Amino acid sequence: MTKKATFGKTLVAAGTLMAAITAAHADTLKIGIAGPVTGPVAQYGDMQKIGAMMAIDKINEAGGVNGMTLEGVIYDDACDPKQAVAVANRIVNDDIRHVIGHLCSSSTEPASDIYEEEGVMMITAASTSPSITEKGYELIFRTIGLDSLQGTLAADYIKDKIKPQRLAVIHDKQQYGEGLATTVKEILGDAGIESVMFEGVTPGDKDFSALIAKLKRNNIDFVYYGGYHPELGLILRQSREKGFDAAFMGPEGVVNSDLAAIAGDAMEGVLATAPKSFDQSPENAALVEAFKERNEDPSGPFVFPAYSAIQVMTEAMDATGKTDPFELAEHLRANRFDTTIGEIGFDAKGDLTEPTFEIYTLHADGSKTPVSK
Amino acid sequence: MTETSLYVLQQLINGLTIGSTYALIAIGYTMVYGIIGMINFAHGEVYMIGTYTAFITIIGLLTMGVGSLPIILLLALMTAVIISSTYGYAIERVAYRPLRGGPRLIPLITAIGMSIFLQNYIRLAQGSRDLAMPALISGGIEFGDPAVFEVSISWMQLIIWVVTFISMTALALFISRSRLGRACRACAQDRGMTNLLGIDTNRIIALTFIIGAALAAVAGLLLGLYYGTINPYIGFMAGLKAFTAAVLGGIGSIPGAMLGGLILGVTEALTAAFFPSEYKDVVAFSLLVLILLFRPTGLLGKPEVEKV
Numbered sequence: 001m002t003k004k005a006t007f008g009k010t011l012v013a014a015g016t017l018m019a020a021i022t023a024a025h026a027d028t029l030k031i032g033i034a035g036p037v038t039g040p041v042a043q044y045g046d047m048q049k050i051g052a053m054m055a056i057d058k059i060n061e062a063g064g065v066n067g068m069t070l071e072g073v074i075y076d077d078a079c080d081p082k083q084a085v086a087v088a089n090r091i092v093n094d095d096i097r098h099v100i101g102h103l104c105s106s107s108t109e110p111a112s113d114i115y116e117e118e119g120v121m122m123i124t125a126a127s128t129s130p131s132i133t134e135k136g137y138e139l140i141f142r143t144i145g146l147d148s149l150q151g152t153l154a155a156d157y158i159k160d161k162i163k164p165q166r167l168a169v170i171h172d173k174q175q176y177g178e179g180l181a182t183t184v185k186e187i188l189g190d191a192g193i194e195s196v197m198f199e200g201v202t203p204g205d206k207d208f209s210a211l212i213a214k215l216k217r218n219n220i221d222f223v224y225y226g227g228y229h230p231e232l233g234l235i236l237r238q239s240r241e242k243g244f245d246a247a248f249m250g251p252e253g254v255v256n257s258d259l260a261a262i263a264g265d266a267m268e269g270v271l272a273t274a275p276k277s278f279d280q281s282p283e284n285a286a287l288v289e290a291f292k293e294r295n296e297d298p299s300g301p302f303v304f305p306a307y308s309a310i311q312v313m314t315e316a317m318d319a320t321g322k323t324d325p326f327e328l329a330e331h332l333r334a335n336r337f338d339t340t341i342g343e344i345g346f347d348a349k350g351d352l353t354e355p356t357f358e359i360y361t362l363h364a365d366g367s368k369t370p371v372s373k
Numbered sequence: 374m375t376e377t378s379l380y381v382l383q384q385l386i387n388g389l390t391i392g393s394t395y396a397l398i399a400i401g402y403t404m405v406y407g408i409i410g411m412i413n414f415a416h417g418e419v420y421m422i423g424t425y426t427a428f429i430t431i432i433g434l435l436t437m438g439v440g441s442l443p444i445i446l447l448l449a450l451m452t453a454v455i456i457s458s459t460y461g462y463a464i465e466r467v468a469y470r471p472l473r474g475g476p477r478l479i480p481l482i483t484a485i486g487m488s489i490f491l492q493n494y495i496r497l498a499q500g501s502r503d504l505a506m507p508a509l510i511s512g513g514i515e516f517g518d519p520a521v522f523e524v525s526i527s528w529m530q531l532i533i534w535v536v537t538f539i540s541m542t543a544l545a546l547f548i549s550r551s552r553l554g555r556a557c558r559a560c561a562q563d564r565g566m567t568n569l570l571g572i573d574t575n576r577i578i579a580l581t582f583i584i585g586a587a588l589a590a591v592a593g594l595l596l597g598l599y600y601g602t603i604n605p606y607i608g609f610m611a612g613l614k615a616f617t618a619a620v621l622g623g624i625g626s627i628p629g630a631m632l633g634g635l636i637l638g639v640t641e642a643l644t645a646a647f648f649p650s651e652y653k654d655v656v657a658f659s660l661l662v663l664i665l666l667f668r669p670t671g672l673l674g675k676p677e678v679e680k681v
Contacts, residue, residue, distance in 0.1 A: 038501050040604060173651060200651035204610060206600040209387035210645030210653070217380050217522055230503050230602065237601060241511060242525050261505035262602050 029068040029323060031056065031310070032091045034084070034101030034111065035126070037076035040230060043256060043300075044103055048125050049074060050296045051306030052100045054287070055314075065314045066321060077111070079104040088114040097121065097325055100309050103302070105129030106175045112140045121325035123313060125305035128252075129175055133349040139325050141332060141350040143305040143312070143341060149355045150251050150273045151183030154224065157271075157359050157371075158184070158249065159191045164222030166196045168215055168246075170235075172227030173200040180251050181226030196220060201231055208235045209242065216244045228253040232270075233262025240266035247271070252301050252357070260366035268364040271371065276341075276358045278304035284340050305356075308339035379522040384646040385639060390530045390599075392638020393537035397592035398615035399622070399630035400544065401461075401585025407561045407625035408581050411477070414484040415464055417612015418491035419586045423457040423593030424603050425495060428504060442509060446594075453590040460491075461586025465579055488608070496605040505602045529599045540591055541631055544584070548627065557581060561625070617661050623674020632672060636660075 033052045035045035049072075056070045064070060075091060077084040084107035091099060092114065099115060099122045102108040108127035115122040116137040123141045124132070130148045133140060158164065167188065171181035178200065185195045196218050201211060212235070215223065223246050225232050232254045239245070240263075249271040260267050279288050279298040287307070291298035298304070316331040317323055329350075336345040345353040360368040401416045430449040439445055468483045513527035548554040559567040560577045568574045596611075597603055614637060622633025637657055644656040664672065 038496070040501060040503060040606075042501060199649045202651065202654065204606060206596070206602070206607065207387075207391050209390070210384055210642045211650045213380065213383045213387060214646060214650070217376075230604075233503075233505070234600060234602060237508070241508070241513070241527050241529075243515065243523065258503060258505070262503060264507055 027068055028071045029065065029098070030071050030073050030094070030096045031313075032075055032094075032096045032099040032101065033072050033306075034075040034077055034087050034091065034099055035103035036079040036107075037074065039078040039080070041079050041104065041228065043258065044126065044302060045076075045079075047300030047302040048101065048103055048306040050291065050294075050298075050300075051125065051303035052310050054291060054294075054296075055307040055310035058287075058290075059310070059314055065317045066323070068323075070310075070314070075101070077102055077104075077107050079107055081106050081110050084108070084111045085114065087111065091115075092118045092120060097323065098313060099123070100125060100306055100313075102127065104176070105132060108132055109175075112137060115139060119325055121313070121328055123309040125309045126302045129179055131175075133351050137350065138329050141309075141312075141329075141346055143309045143339075143344070143352065144275060144302070145352060145356045148179075148183050150357050151180045152187060153355070153357050153359065154180075154249060154251070154273050155184045155187035155191075158222065158224065159188055159193055162222055162247070164193065164247075166218060166220050166222070167193055168197040168199075168218065168220040168223045169195045170197070170211070170223060170225050170227075171200050172203045172231055174203060174227065176253060177225075177227035177251075179226070181224065184224050184226070201227075201235075203227070203231060205231065206234060208238050211235070212239050212242050212244050215239075215246065216242065221246050223248045225250045225254070227251075229256045229259040230262065233259050233267075236263035236266040236270065240264075249273075255301060255360070255362065255368065257366040259362070260364060265364050267362055270362045272360050272362055272368070273357050274360050274368070275301045275305065275356050277368075277370070278341050281342075287340065304340045308337075308341045308344070311339045312337045312344070376521045379517045379524050380646065381643070383522070383524045384642045386524070386526055386530065388639035388642030389635060390533050390638070391641065392618075392635040393533055394592045394596050394634075395611075395615050395618040395637055396631045396634025397537055397540060397588045397595075398611060399619040399634050400541075400588045400627060401582075402616050402619040403622070403624055403627060403630040404557075404581045404585050406619070407627075408557065408564070409469075409473070409578055411469065411480045412484065412616070413464075413469075413582070413585075414481070414612065414616075415468075415487035415491060416585060416589060417608035417610075417615070418488050418495075419457050419461050419464070419608075420589035420593050420611055420615075421495065421603075421605065421608030422460050422491065423453045423586070423590030424597040424607065425499060425593075425605075426456040426590070427453040427594040427597050428506060428603055431509070432506060445509070450591065450594055453594050454587045457586040457590035457593070458583045461582040461589075462579055465582040470575065470578075488612075492605055492608060499605065501605055503602045503604045506597070508601055509598060533595045533599060536591060536595060540588055544588070544627065547584075553577070553580060614657075617658065620671055621661055621664055623671030626671070626673045626675070629671055629673035636672075 035048045036042045053072050056072045060069050075087045077087045088111040097120050102111050103126045105127040108124050121139045125143050130146050169181045169185045171177040252274040255272050255274045288298050316328040320327050320331050332346050359371040362368050398420050405413045427449040430452045434445045468487050472480050510529050515523050515525045517524045556572050556577050618633035618637045619630045622629030641653045641657050644653040
C-alpha cells in the first residue's frame, strides 16, 4: 500500500514536471540565426549575430512578444551553399519557424527554397543578390538593399564624378561579385564608357602580379572590383608594390577592417558602396552605447539590418498576435515600420522599398567617410 | 625594347617567381615518390604549417621589439624549417610507416586523411580568417621607359630567386656528394637491395620526408613574406600546383621538379598576360594533360623499369 502511494506521488510529480517543461517551452520562441561562424568570411557572420542578439535581448528586456521570450539559436553555414542546405534542413527539423540569415547570397539562395517550402519565414540582413527575391516567394524578405542598386549607385557615381579614361572591371567569378561587376559594366557601357578590361580572378588566389602587369600595360586609371576583401586586399597591396596607382572602387563586401590589415597604406582612398552607417545616426546613439558596453563593434554593415530584421518580425507578431509566418508575411507587406535603419516598407517581392547604400572613401586605419555627392 | 617585349619580360619575371616556389614544394612530392612510390598529399599542409610558423615567429619577434630584419628572417626561417620538418617526420612515422608494404591505395587514402586533418587542426588552432602582416621588405628595381612600359622587380622577388637557387644547389650537392645522399639514391633504385646492404631504409625514408618538409617551409616563409596574408586553406592549392609541377617534370626526378615548377609558373603568367586571367589554371592543367599524353613519364622522368 505504502509502495503504491509513493508510486502515485512520483507519477503526479513527474506529470507536473512535464507540464512545467511544456509551459516553459511554449513561452520561448526560438529564432534561427544562420550565417558563417567559421570560414574566411566569419566576421560578417559576427556582425549579423551581434545585431540580431542585441535586438532579441532588448525585446526580452521590454517583456518579450505576446508573452513569449525570444531565444536566438545560432547555426553555422560557413558561407558554403552545401552546408547552408544542411543548416536549413536542421532548422526545419528543430521546429524553428523564423530565421534571420543567411549571409552569403550563394548560401541564402538554396536555403530560401527550403524555408519557403517548409513554411519558415526568412529575413536576410546581408544577401544582396537580386535573384533571391525573384522567385515570387511569400516568406523571404530582406532588410538590405539589392546588389543591382549597389551596382547602379556605383556606376552612376563613376560616370558622373570619376569619368575614367580607361576603365577595368574585375570580379571574383562568384554570384555576388560577378553580378555587381556585370551591372557596373553594362550601365557604364550604355553611358559610353567602355570597359577596357573585364576579367575574373580565382577566389583564394594569392598571386595577382600577372593581372596587375596587364592593368598597367593597358594604362588603366580606374578599377571597379566586384568581390570580397581578401582578394581586393592583395590586389591593392601588390599594385602598390608594382607601382600601379589607379583608383579602386568596390562593393560592401570589401568594407572590413581586415582589408586594412591586408592592404595596409594601399587602402587609403579606395571607394566603396556600403550600407549607410547606421551607427552614426543620432537615433541609434543609445544602442551604439549598448553594443560598446558588451565590447561589440556596431559599425559593421550588417549589424543594424540584422537588428531591424528582428524588429520588423516581432512588430508583426505584436500587431497580429500570431507567429504564423504566412500571416506575418502579409503584415510585413502591408505596413511600414520604424526601425534602426529608418522607416522601411517591403514590396511584393520582399525587398525594401528604399535603398540603403551610400558611397564611402576608405582609409588606411580602417575607418570610412561618406563621399559628398 | 618594344612595349610587348617589356611586357612579356615582366610576366616572365612574375612567372619565374611563382614557379620557383612551386619547385621548392614539388621537391617534397618527387623525392617521396622516388623512394617509396607514394604520393604524400599532406605535403601541401606541411607547407601551410611552415607559413604559419614563420608568420607567428615574425609577428612574435616584432611585438617583442626585435627590429633587425636579418635576425627576424633567420629566426623565422629556422623555426619554420624545424617545426615543418618535425611535422614531416611525424606524419611519416604515424600515418605511413605502419602501412608500408600494404596495397598502394592505402597510404594514398591516409595521405588525403592526413591533409584534411592538418588543415582543420590549423583552422581550429589559429582561426580561419586571413592573417595579414605588414610588408617587411618593400621596394625594388624598375627599368624600361616609363612612357612605354616599366618593368619592376621587387626585392622580394629577387630574394625568392636567390633563396630558391641556393636551396636547390644545396640539395643537388647533398644528393650527389654526401653519404646520406648516396643512400637516398640507392634507396630510390632498389629499396630491398639497399636494405640487404646494411642501410637502414626507414631512416632514409624519414630523411626524405624531412628534406621535403624543410624545403616546403622555406617556400612557406618566402611566400608568406611575398603575399603578406595566409589562411589555413593555402596548402591545398599550393600542394596541387606543386604536385602538377612534379608530374610535369617527371615524378621521382629532382631536376624534373625544378623544371616543372618553373614551366608551370611561366605558363600561368603568360596565359594571364594574353588571355583573361581566369583561364590561367585551365591552360596550366591542359598543358599537364598534353605533356602526359606524349611523355607519360613527364619531361625528365625515366620510364619505369619492370623490376624482377
